[in-house]
Amino acid sequence: MNSNPIQAGKRWWRQLGWRHQDRLGNLIPLVAVLLFVMVMVSAFLFLRMEEREREEQGLVQQSQLVLQRLSDRLMDRQEQLQRLVSNLTTPAVGSGFDQAARQLLGQQPELQAVTWFDARQRVVSTHHAAMLPGPLRRMVGQVWRDVDLSAYPYGHWELVPGRYVTGEENVPPLLRLFTPIHVNDAYLGMIVAEYSPQAMLNAVLTGDNAAALAIALTSAGGDLVAAIGQAAYLPRWVASAPVDEWLAPPRLTQPVPPLDDALMLQTVMYRTDKSVTSYGWMLLLVLLGLTTIGMLLMNWRLSRRRYQAQGKLRAESHFRLAIENSLMAGIRVLDLSGKTTYANATFSRMVGWSVQELVGMTAPFPYWPREDREVLTARFQAELEGRHYPGGLQLRMLRKNGTTFDARVFLTPMFDDKGRQTGWLSTINDITEPNRIRQQLATAHDRFTLVLESLDASISVAPLGSKELLFANRLYRQWFGSQSTGHLKLLSQAGASELQESGDNNSDEEDGLMGLPTEVITSANPDRAEIYIERLDKWLEVRSRYLDWVDGRLAQMVIATDITKRKLAEEQAERQAEKMETVSRLMTMGEMASSVAHELNQPLAAISNYVGGMISRIQSGSIALEQLLPPLEKTAHQAVRAGQVIHRIRAFVKRSAPNRERCEPQRLVGEALELASIELRKRNVRLSSHIAPYLPKIEVDAILIEQVLINLLKNAAEAIDGADLPTGRRSIDLQVNRDDGGVRFAVTDQGPGLPEQATQQLFEAFYSTKTDGMGIGLNLCRSIVESHQGKMQVRNLYNEQGEASGCEFSFWLPVAASNGTSRGPEAPEESTNQPAR
Template sequence: MTVPSAPQPAVATPPARTAARMWRRWWRSLSPNRQDRFAALAPLAAVLLFLAAIVAAFWYLRVEEADREQEALRRDVEYAQQRVRLRLLERQEQLMRVARDLTNKDMELPQFHQRAESLIGQYPELQAITWIDETGKVLASHATPTIASAQVRVAGEVLRKGDTQAGFALSRSTQQPVYSQPAFKEGEPAPLLQLQVPLNAQGNFAGVVLGEYSVENLLRYGTPTELLARYAMTLLDSKGEVLAGVPLAPRERNQWMPWSRRTNAYEVPVSPVGNNLVLRAQAYRTSLGLVGSGLFWLVGALSAMTAWMLIATWRHTRRRMQAQQALVQETNFRRAMENSVLTGMRALDLNGTITYVNAAFCQMTGWSEEELVGQEPPFPYWPEADHEALHARLQDELSGKSIPGGFQVRVRRKSGTVFDARLYVSPLIDARGRQTGWMTSMTDITEPNRIREQLSASHERFTIVLEALDASVSVAPLGSAELLFANKLYRQWFGSQTDGHLQLVAQAGVLPAGDSGHPSDEDPLMGLPTDSLTSAHSENAEIFLPDLGKWLEVRSRYLSWVDGRLAQMVIATDITQRRLAEAQAARQTERAQSVSGLITMGEMASSVAHELNQPLTAISNYCSGIISRIKSGQITEAGLLAALEKTAHQAQRAGQIIQRIRDFVKKSEPKRQRADAEQMVAEAVELAGIELRRNNVRLTQYVAARLPSLMADSILIEQVLVNLMKNGAESIANASRPPAQRSVELRVVPRQIDGVDSVEFSVQDTGKGLAPEVLERLFEAFFSTKEQGMGMGLNLCRSIVEAHQGRMQAENIYNGTEVTGCRFTFWLPLAAPATDTTNVVANTESPRTTA
């Protein structure tokens, strides 16, 4: 019995062998041309990789060198900072000893000067030592002779505002030494670093000892000499301004040398001063590094030359391969182009035999290339009825008498249908310059002919429509006296010349006439009047032509004519009947205004009678009293004169009431002239006051002082105000308001509406307001909410306001959701621009209340 052998484990294929197998498979799948192309690229890739390795090594060395320089700079700057810090702490300790002696009163003013002079002379960075009491007053100060006069402190002066005073306050609050750096401006002396050491007398602040350091000397004597020789050392304030030292000029990175670096710099704040004093060092450039190495540039140049030679060889090989493929591609392209064009091509030899036809020609006629090549006239695609004409045309074609613009013929398809075609003939020249035949191109023009016929019919219909219009239509090019188009009505009115067109344009102002003789009025490229085009009006214009005796509405627009010229079309419509109707409506409105005044006075008749009854009764009583006293002999001459004066005054009052009513209801032509708003309000209030008193309504009027004059008809505006105030009184009476709430408010103030200076008139009542459906139809003619109303009052009021170029509106007044009244407002423009709007608004009268 045989024992079956155990299965052998599968041996894993190494990744390298798998990659090599895939590489060979991919290489064999390429065409020979591509294999040659990749083989030529291999040396170039090797050279580029070598150059990349050189650049990477150089870059790594440059980074290492920069890191070493930066680390050395950081150590040196920190060492210099420690030296400056120790020097500041030593001076601080010495000033604290001075402060302790002053606090313990172990030092008087002479000793203070001696100690300060000794310290300043011993340490060059100390420029001044000042003793200041708790109020900020300088008690004593000693400074070096080299300090600027503006920085010298004099005994008896008080600290000035600035960083010194801020440090003084901070030292008072913290009871600790405080460093500060005063701000400075260009042109001022070099700033001094300040140290304020507080004086503490038994726990109380007794002033400070102010020590001022020269930042320049601090940098010079506090920084080691070897560091000053190696670096450009500077001291900066918190804003980055240079206090001492000379910084290096900034060195920007060169875009052509990406390995170049900016100036190597490092900065650190100086303690105990803090961020107000920063020490910065900038390293001088001491070596060129690897950039100046000739070996690097030599290797780079050799690599670049090798790469250039490989690229040139590769490009030369590619050009040869492209030249070999050009012939095949050109042949295929020409064949594809001939088969894709929609124009049929046919070649004839000098005897008239067909030698070539393309696919489009075969598709048009329905015959194949084998059926047509070699055929002699008559050709199978000639219609039988046109054989003689086509024979004659072919003889002209062979003899060179071809028409440059081509000729139209009929062509028969193999199916028997006929279509229209246009043929173009040109000589066929070979490569040696000899004519070998004739080339004919054929285009199917059946569809263009159909479209042309439709366009002709459409043009005819369009012309008929324009001729039947009841408006004059004319088209003329700009800058020319030629009339491009004119319909029937234009020819009836103006004839066949452009005079009528130009007259309409000039009189309507749709294109202002310019002086074509001035070059500045013309576009130098087109010769068109640019002034006229930019200032033309787009709205309609209404003009009157005395020659025709008609009113015409003229509209204009610009269009591009069929020949590319810019033309102007003018449409003139006869609106004589409409203007007559508008004039008649205006006369009717004027009569309605007079009737409205009469109706208003009729409604106020009882109130007017009551007003006249008062002065007449007074006159009667005065006369009766005079008569009785004369009869009894109990009147003196002075008493008689007084009674007669009162009688005359009452008679004048009655006459004024009658004259005012007569002026109000008198029919006259509207006269718009300069009118005073305050006077119009006063006269309207006088008339409306009768109706207000009858309804027990209080009137409050508010008129701004020094209002500018209006260009208005005073009687018409007074009629509007009287009507609005009377309607307000009636609304209050219908609402049955209590006496405290029965008031009408009249306000007249200046306003600016849509950028136009105007005067606003508003009448507000405390009635029950207007319903929403009433507000929508409030100003319609013959619409009224009164049982006996005609519905003409508010309509006429709005017509009067709009005739004065104003506007009118109405709105309800709400208190929460409750309607507490109604306000009517209208605006009238000023007669002239206001000269002092400030006085108009500021100087206002106080409200005046009349019962």
Template sequence: MDSMPPAPSPTVPTVAAPIRWWRKWWRGLSPTRQDRFAALAPLAAVLMFLAAIVAAFWYLRAEEAEREQEALRRDVEYAQQRVRLRLLERQEQLMRIARDLSNQDLGRAEFVVRAEALISQYPELQAITWIDDRRRIRASHAAPTLASSELRIAGEVLKPGDTADTFGLARDLQQPVYAQPAATSGDATPLLQLQVPLNNQGKFSGVVLGEYSIDSLLRYGTPTEVLARYAVTLLDSKNQVLAGTPLGPRNKATQLLPWTPKANEYEIPVSPVGNGLVLRAQAYRTSLGVVGSGLFWLVGTLSAMTAWMLIATWRHTRRRMQAQEALVAETNFRRAMENSILTGMRALDMEGRISYVNAAFCQMTGWSAEELVGLKAPFPYWPEADHETLQAKLRDELRGNTMAGGFQVRVKRKSGTLFDARLYVSPLIDAHGHQTGWMTSMTDITEPNRIREQLSASHERFTIVLESLDASVSVAPLGSEELLFANKLYRQWFGSQTGGHLQLVAQAGVVPVAGKEHSGMDDEDGLMGLPTDPLTSARTENAEIYLPDLGKWLEVRSRYLNWVDGRLAQMVIATDITPRRLAEEQAERQAERAQSVSRLITMGEMASSVAHELNQPLTAINNYCSGMVSRIQSGQLTEEALLTALQKTAHQAQRAGQIIQRIRSFVKKSEPNRALADVHSMVNEAVELADIELRRHNVRLTHYVAARLPPVMADTILIEQVLVNLMKNGAEAIQHANRPAAGRSVELRVVPKQIDDRQVVEFSVQDTGKGLAPEVLERLFEAFFSTKAEGMGMGLNLCRSIVESHQGRMQAENLYNGPEVIGCRFSFWLPLAKPADGTTNSVANVQTPRTVA
């Protein structure tokens, strides 16, 4: 027989697990934290009790507010029914008058009588008006309280406005229509209008207009018990108050309290008017009552006092525990500090016996505290050779003759090695103020001594390097005449005073270092003009100056640094660059001579063309003179013909003189003279010079110059030399290419351009030759490189030097038509001259074409 399975064990209650967890957590806490939580438990209970009281008050007040809101809603709905019934009664009476008027049972007199009876009986009715289908007032009667601006006179026609619009609505709907017209004046009372249409045999024949006083409607239509309990108002569709006085806003700070009731109000539209007239009631303020408020504040005060007493007791206990913990921490701290500091501590009693050593002292010497405590001199860590010296110092210590700065000794380790140490001795005073011995601190200074020796050697090497420099180095603090450092060359040039440093700074144009005593004004800032970025990271300032006293050119570099004592100082380095300046001046003179020689070579190459050019005016002069002689001999020359011939002769002579003068100014050697130059004049002069050579090679020159180009800062002769060389090179390239007559042209183009955000004028010369090989393009502007058999290789090199000296750039490129090279283009640009007023010159893009055959 099979055994039955064991019955399932009963489940462990779910409460046991949290209880076990709670016990484990509580036992894991330290006693200090257990005491802290035990002290916080009563405080938490008091706070929970206070929270329960506040919640109870809040719940009761919420119940009371809900009951008040329900009573308010019932009262407002009752008042709305009363106002609605009153309006319906007046509407029924007006509809009776309208029915009698439609049946023609009433005339004007009878209408006025019935209107007067209704107005006198019901105070909310202010006026009753009979209006025909043409909007003309047939008859009207108003209450005495109605404003004069709202009276309606028989015979008038309704003006366009709210009343006229409602008239049209009543005519279209054939039903009574309520409306609230806009007030015509500031003192007019708000009115409610009711227009009842007249229907005579199915045809609209006008309306009966009844006007109500909204204030009277509220006063006489609302029950008095509702008016006594609430602030009742009538509002329009825009939430504007038409009648009644609303309650002001309640204090926001008071509304934040949980037991403060909210403002009870309720509103409902008044039918049959609809949303155009809303009845709103606001409950007057209520209070909790003296008994309820007093009970609440009594409970709150008692709870606060209990919480304060618990907190005070907890703080007192906590202070005692903190004092105990501080004492333990202080003891542990002192013990840990003594064991962790690298300074060895040794205490001697009044007889010179060791009474205490710390761990650092034992670690330094290698002996343990048990081996050292109780020993008298000589101590085992004394070197044998220094016993007498150390014994004498110990006697001085016991007599009280201690040195404030300590003294240096050698100490022997247990292993036999020696190290340098510095000892500081001070009296050991007990709690009663009596001296009980001497405390000695020992510091291992072996490594500092080694570092000090290395620093001394490094300083010596640094000094030797600075003293042997070929540059003058000086350092002076800002605002002082003290010279912090000066090397040998500075002392040779300027002596050991600060005058040379200040002279270099002042003449180089960097920030002066003189203080207020040199400023001339007491309130001037001596550091004014310094760089705004951190001075020690500011860039070095370079300047080249000439000192007549030394007869030298110096390159001065200056920067700011923090001196070893923390002061801000200025270092000035002056290097003798006299040989370099002399070499640069000689190079400039050579370049100038090379430019002059280049111009002479250019004119030499153009000599035959110039001779041909001069031959034309000279031949013309000869012809004019021969003709005049022949005509004078034959007696056929009149005075007018003679004057004409002489004028033409003078013109040809002037032309020849201009050609000679232009060639003379071109080849004349002169210093570079950069001035404001007109681009048009400069290009015209170059074109006239180069045109002679181009015509000799049968090359057509076309040039385009933009109109109204601003001037450039340039040397006219040098730029003309560049243009003439480029145009002559273009003509020679066309000659070597053997181009036909139709393809022999050189184009000069001068246009404005913007390069790297700079406004420039670009000059370009384009020929129709065979272009330049790639290897030639790479070396085109090198000195003494030429593609001509008779060339010197200086023309293009000088041209690029001239352009770059004017802060411009030159380049060359081949022109292609597909894979075929159809010419070469040389271009360079010059920056525009800056105007005196700082404005930017405007450059027109209109181009003026000119062609020279």
């Protein structure tokens, strides 16, 4: 039988006797008092927990600050000592170390001593503070036999515990920093710096930290190394935990980088405000009384405002409903069992079901794809049990028309005014379009990264005026690591412009980008620099350009390409060219060997005749002493003539390093004709030379240019001799004049000329018009001329009937650019005819 609970309660109370009613009347105030006591105890425990939590948070924050300062100071000391070691390779190594060590002792109060040991652990130089105990002082030449210094790694820290020395000063704990000296992977010694832990701890702490904390540095075994603050109580707190852990002040123990577990930082927080604990009960009683009075005073006001609040609540409800329906996110409300109790219009439009259809749905929901329902049901049940996904749950949802879309669902618990959970609030966002855009961006980024990582060139980007490295591809990281040191080194060696960091930003109003070329600030730099990186043993071609980085900063991109193989090929080609030049000269002299032998035979035969005649007349006694002078002078003249021929041959075929000098064209022509005339006379060819006056000097390698002239004259003589021309046409014309800002040399013969197709291939390697030619002479001549920034040409000469009547080889060389032109001796144009013998 159903009845009103209130009426039932009244009937039950009337059925009780007065004794039971009296007991219940006494029990209700008792229960109220017990509830009050429980509230008071709970309030005290809550306040103590809050206080304890604040103390622990403060301890962690201040301990982290002290630890960070201490670690930064240790790393700074390590970097300063590494810079000292890196400077030891300078010529004045001793004086440099002494000056740097004294400077470090003056700047660092915690630094006790700096000692330089050689590879045999002998003291090379040492500097120490005035307060350093006697047992720790070292003398120059002393050998440290306690440890093997070569076994310590680069930048190794070591904690040395304090000790008592009988009859001497006590040795306090020390921190030692070992930094080995390596040159070309060879161990040359060790720099050892010793620091006072107590002085270093005093330096990193401020006055506020010392007042609020008891701080100590201990070894891994718990031995006290240094302390500050209430250090008298610290060993007791560190050694063993108090019995009353709840009332004890919080403490924290952390390893100190870079020593890690070898050195521990232990801190204890003091409670300076005890009023909350001491007067908590009184405050709670006062607050409870004031609250009771206030509740009585507000009770009548609340009843008056209740009707006003109900009207405002209805208006607020309609306002919130309008906001929910206008949101882009779908909203649904679930009860504790997962049943849908509410859905807004946005979610209805999102899935295609009406609001009435959505209300009452339970898992698995029809807007879940059939193939995902098992997985989604498990995740949904996990969220209902309190195992939330912090970033929400991303899933595919099925519309009523059968299409799908991507959604992100967030599930949040809902509580009533009594703090009891009444259900779940779920928000659904359609992320189909953001996912598509994100996927496209990720794909584009992957393609971009893959291309840059696959390049055979090092690419790095760094902002101007900063040592930060914004981007580096695989090859850069392989060559230079992940720091900007390689980027800055490439710019420095390549001579590229770079903004330097401003030392004082407040003292000058100048623009930080002043001095940069604004017209090409973001355009490619066509200049390329070729530099050699000794550490990599590579030649790199470096290009740079400025660009606007994605965060708006002006950055500089450096592209370095490995050209080591090309440089080696160029060097090898130069060596081969030198060898070919020498071989060509030797071949030329080999071809002219018979002519040279004939040329030398004449003076030698004349010498033999003169000497034989004088010997015969001396033996017969038919010559006077004064009659010996003329034949002896002729003999000396013939010997000088033979020596000059041999000297010119040796100078021509001798292989030497390139030696460019300022030469007069007349001298080059004269020296070349001394050797070429031998071949011309052998082939009965006449040479006519025309040298213009006042020719400027040219800066050339004289031997190489003479080789070109001799080769052209010899080829012309061979062409005339091979054509079996009559005596009237057996002539060669050599003209030297100024042309187009340089000097032009032209060799013209009256031979049969060249086929037209041969003129296009004549200067190619191994192409020759001779039956026994090797095809390297003219190719080498053109290489020599072009190496002097000149040019070489060939053309056929034709007569009035259109027949080939000769060929002209010419080459042009620029004048020396140091002081313009230089006049030669004033002489009329020469015209010489040298008949062949």
